[in-house]
Amino acid sequence: MTDREELRRALSEWEEGPVAKTVARFPEREEQFETPSGIPVKRLYTPLDTWDLDYDRQLGFPGQYPFTRGVQPTMYRGRFFTMRQYSGFGTAVETNRRFRFLLEQGQTGLSVAFDLPTQIGYDSDHPMARGEVGKVGVAIDSLADMEVLFEGIPLDRVSTSMTINAPAAVLLAMYIAVAEKQGVPMAKLRGTVQNDILKEYVARGTYIFPPGPSMRLVTDIFEFCAENLPLWNTISISGYHIREAGSTAVQEVAFTLADGVAYVQAAVNAGLDVDRFASRLSFFFGSHSNFFEEIAKFRAARRLWARIMRERFGAKDDRSCRMRFHTQTAGCTLTAQQPDNNVVRVTLQALQAVLGGTQSLHTNSKDEALSLPTVTSVQVALRTQQIIAYETGVGDTVDPLAGSYFVETLTDEIERRAMEYIEKIDAMGGAVRAIENGFVQREIHESAYEHQRLVDEGRRVIVGVNRFVVEEEPTYDYLRIDTEVEAEQIRRLQRVREERDARAVDERLEELRQAALGSDNLVPFILDAVRAYATLGEICGVLREVFGEYRAPDFM
Amino acid sequence: MSSSKKIRVVIAKPGLDGHDRGAKVVARALRDAGMEVIYTGLRQTPEMIVETAIQEGAHVIGLSILSGAHNVLFPRVMELLREEGADDILVIGGGIIPEDDIPALKECGIAEIFGPGTPLSEIVEFIRENVKL
Incomplete structure (x- = not known):
């Protein structure tokens, strides 16, 4: 037939x-x-x-343009995805302990969660930091904290992802400085800084500076790493937070790739050759509830990015067109009600990511709708990845769902709809403009509100929330952050300030200020300040004075 | 309550937390329910929130925190409201708040905590039943 x-x-x-x-x-x-x-x-x-699917043009072979079927020729037959649990809380001492536990349990990469003061460039004793120190991640004020964070963890043997954006250059500098003390040259360091400021303006909120100087810091990192850290992922262009803020899968692909276009364009405008930095760009997506739409999303995103890099930016090197990405299961799909059900949700979402060809994976813990996870629940989350990898056999052949009439149709449709959005954003003058005028924020908010309406009306079913509800006793097994953490961290910080060479710090900060006023790459200046134990708040403080601070307009 | 008087609500994000999906969705729902809503945006200190609420003549303050800083920042808002003699304002909270923190938050004057999975209509109803106009 x-x-x-x-x-x-x-x-x-x-x-x-x-x-x-x-x-x-x-x-x-x-x-x-x-x-x-x-x-x-x-x-x-x-x-x-x-019927009209053109195999060579639309799918091709794994490891080859347009990478629809995956970024490596053998995918998980060679090596499984990196199992990388996002983790960090309290002081560097406690987080170092959690890191070592995860590595002992078979985790294959580290992922650092920083607390909000660190992410927003405040020292732990800043008035704005009150109540936030050590809460959503580990508190890092200076190189001294970073030394403790990685104590006993050889940085030439582990890859480390750091969720840090506005002060990405400062934390990268601290990581380089710790490696130096371990005798590891920066050329050998493997890992990622998130360094994706655009999604902070629309979805995640940890911006400091206005878009202009922020984009300069981003491209400074691209350039510095192209010269000095060839194995480092210089950015993780993130759809995850856009999705968590309420976007649909199509919007997640569209807004993320539009941000990607803006970064590549900014670097090209700064005089960098596209094939010199593009292979170190990486991406980050969420994995949500709709099984096939999510799998198709990953495949569509890879193909669309490959085409953008080749057709729009004229990338010659195939590696510049290759979209490598991390996936996290969707935090916003976790329910506080009947939390054991979250284990099942996470399993399915993790499976989607693997069927979609992810390079690394974070699986959420069942208790995260109400707090940071306990050790036991993190272990179950990690075991979920290990069961998918070692027991199910889904990694034994590459891109097993290719050729499915449904999956290929969905892949095409997501790519087409995402491209329409990107063209609309281009017409506005690009992602930065579309963020400044509130277009992206409004689109995300509309989808978030629509979702909530459907849930409230029972038209979108959430098991245990609007269907199959039971009366439950609240459980009290949470990870608590000791209220002593803040005071302890402030004492540590004061000790660092007393023991360091104050004059050297002043000099390095002044040099940084002069550089910021000019157009030199800022990373070497930040690295020198970090080596002298200038604090994160002092370094960001200098940049705040030169660059100013971003105030978000209300796009409600 | 007189039907002509509109309920005025300040929805606020205290602290450094950037997760404002919930705050914005609630703000929108209250607006759709006929209330006047002011959304403060991110990174508000308790002082800024109380000042906004008094300036705007708010009847209700909705606080949203997902970062775990609620035990410090919620009570501080209540303390400042009392100092300003504005503690007739109905204060409600939401976000990622463990169950066993709730009794202490209510003790300090937060009228209700709405956790993940709360239908929007429940919040609207609670405000209508408890607001002092």
Whole structure:
């Protein structure tokens, strides 16, 4: 049955015959089925849907342009995805202990969560830091804290991802300085700084400086790493937070890649050759509830990015077109109600990420709708990844869902719809403009509100929240952050300030100020200040004075 | 309560937490329910929030924190409201707040805590039933 017309005829006979008869007696659950992004889902997909699929152009082979089927030729047959649990709380001492526990449990990479004062460039004794020290991550004020954080962890043997954006250059500098003390040259360091400021303005909120100087810091890191840290991922362009803020899967791809375009353009404008830095760009996505839409999303994002890099930026090196990404299961799908159910959600979402070809993975813990995870629940989350990797066999062949009539159709549709958004953003003058005028924020908010409305009306089912609800006793097994942490951290900070060479610090900070007023790459100046034990708050304070601070307009 | 008087609500994000999806969705729902809503934006100190609420003549303050700083920042807002003699304002909270923190927060004057999974209509109803106009 290879003839297209013949198949078309057979399909309509099936629809008018058996299907019509069945539907007449047993109506379907919905009039129209669609994905959460609003893509219609048909009853059945057949070869007709993929008839015009051009294998070479749209899929190709793994490890080859346009990378739809994956970024490496052998994918998980060679090595599984990196199991990388985002972790950090309290002081460097406690987080160092958690890191060592995770590595002992078979985790293969580190991922540092910093507390909010660190992410926003305040020292722990700043008035704005009150109540926040050590809460959502580890408190880092100076190189002294960073030395403790990585004590006993050889930095030439582990890769480390740091969720740090506005002060990314400062934390990268501290990491380099710790490595120096361990005798590890920076050329050998492997890891990632998130360094994605644009999504902070729209979704995550830890911005400090206005877009202009922020983009300069981003490209300074690209340039510095191209010369000195060839194995380092200079940015993790993040859809995860855009999605958590309420966007759909299509919007996640569109806004993330539009941000990516803005970074590449900024670097090109700064005089960097695209093939010199593009292979070190990395990405970060969420994995949500709709199984096939999420898998198709990962595949579509890879293909779309490859095309943008080749067709728009003229990248010649295939590695510049290769989208490598980290995935985290979706925090916002965790429920405070019947928290054990979250283990099941996380399992499915992790499986989607693996079927979508992720390079590394964080699986959420079941208790994270209410607090940071306990050791036991983190262990279950890590075991979930290990079960998928070692027991299910899903990694034994590359991109196993390719060729599925449905998955390929969805992949095309997500790519098409995301591209429409990107063209709209281009027409506005690019991602920075679309953020400044509030377009991206409003689109995300509309989707978030629509989702909540559907949940409240019971039209989008959340098991245990709006269906299958039970009366529950609250559980009290949470990870608590000791209220002593803040005072202890402030004491540590004061000790550093007393023991360091104050004059050297002043000199390095003044040199940084002069550099910031000019156009030199700032990373070497920040590195020198860090080596002299200037604090994060002092370094960011100098930059705040020169660059000013961003105030977010209200786009409600 | 007189039907002509509009309920005025300040939705605020105290502290450094940048997660404002919940705050904005709640703000929108209250607006759709006919209330006047002022959203403060991110990084508000308790002092800034209380000042805004008094200036705007708010009947309700909604505080949202997902960073774990609620045990420090919520009581501070209540303390300042009492100092300003504005403790007739109905204060409610939401975010990632462990169950066993709730009794102490209510003790200091927060009227209700709405955790993850709360239907928007429940918040609207609670405000209508408890607000002092």
